[in-house]
Amino acid sequence: MVSKNELKILTSLYQKKYRDKHGLFLVEGRKTIEEFLNSSYSCRQIYVANIEKNAFPKELISHLSINDLKKISNLKHTSGHIGVFELPNDQVMIEQDIKIVLDHIQDPGNLGTIIRLCDWFGIEQLICSKDTVDCYNPKVVQASMGSLSRVKVLYVDIEEFINDRQEEIVSMLLNGENIYQTTLPKKAVYIIGNESNGIRPSLVEKTKLPLTIPQFSKHQKVESLNAATATSILLSELMRK
């Protein structure tokens, strides 16, 4: 049986301060839990509504009524499986020639999609400003579709980080060089900015190469591209030969 206190802790993990306090985060869905079990993350417990129908390690499984599971679930239709994993302690920079940096991305769906894109395009680590949404937010975990189990996310003081870099700083801006007509450096830091405000001025100042995805519409009014779709086009251009 799962105690009321345990349930309270589980629902509290929707908030970053309680994730940090307990050192835990939630992963939903059978397949995504399996991906986290096969990763460097440690699993604390797996709550399932139906004990018979799963292949998880027995010592990790707890039974939870479907009604209690729905209370914890982030989804409209829960799959009946919620895993509790430990937050990682290691916050080490991975040396990769191409570094993708997010400045103040706020939408959990965007961050999750960008983590999934990094996974697809072989970017092992994503670097985020401290004011970017937390990658262990259940909506980010959901949108990343298991990719968070493979892509490391490092939160840094972004101005300090950029100041310390030796590589070329490339920023995705609205008035830069045409991305399709520019040779993209293969060893560089690429910055993608906030959904509404773009990249903060102090980082724009440090930019050596400003890059733009040109607009092909005959209309003048088109909004900037969504942060995740801009990232997908940037990664595509970096990886295509």
Add this chain to the structure above:
Amino acid sequence: MVSKNELKILTSLYQKKYRDKHGLFLVEGRKTIEEFLNSSYSCRQIYVANIEKNAFPKELISHLSINDLKKISNLKHTSGHIGVFELPNDQVMIEQDIKIVLDHIQDPGNLGTIIRLCDWFGIEQLICSKDTVDCYNPKVVQASMGSLSRVKVLYVDIEEFINDRQEEIVSMLLNGENIYQTTLPKKAVYIIGNESNGIRPSLVEKTKLPLTIPQFSKHQKVESLNAATATSILLSELMRK
């Protein structure tokens, strides 16, 4: 004053059957409403919480208390402006060399993002299977960021539509030609499939050119790309020179 009955109709517009019944849909946010006012759509009414602070045509404005507006709003933080527009009658095909076709896209955020992408990349009309989410769903309107006021969305019997086409049928699949190493036809129908199940078999059968965005990860387990990010890479490849 706005009557209870009027409020009831407004909130009913979250459901497709009531949008169809009343021939109306909702647009939120000052800037997006302005874009729809400058388009071919007819505005029925604009509800505002604060009459003084706006530049909308006076004859269209109704005052609504902020509490009533919150009841209608789709957003966590309403801007205090909701427009009611008429559904278009014209369902005419626009002849464009490149036709983008969606097969059973279910997520409103994905459809909205794809409409925004079409706007950016100069695709004037998006063609959707009848089981694709309705483009006048408030979440789609929101995610399209005003682009729905410019990009026409046509819902068709997709099998009939594909059968009738003379152009080459190109499908985004998991086991097709490498998109980066293939000459993409400039007069063709490009199909993007459902988030979980891809393109329906009857359309795959009609495909002349199966296309794939290759994966660059060393991991084997990466899920397929999100439908909207796959579309962004496809459009980017089509438009770049």
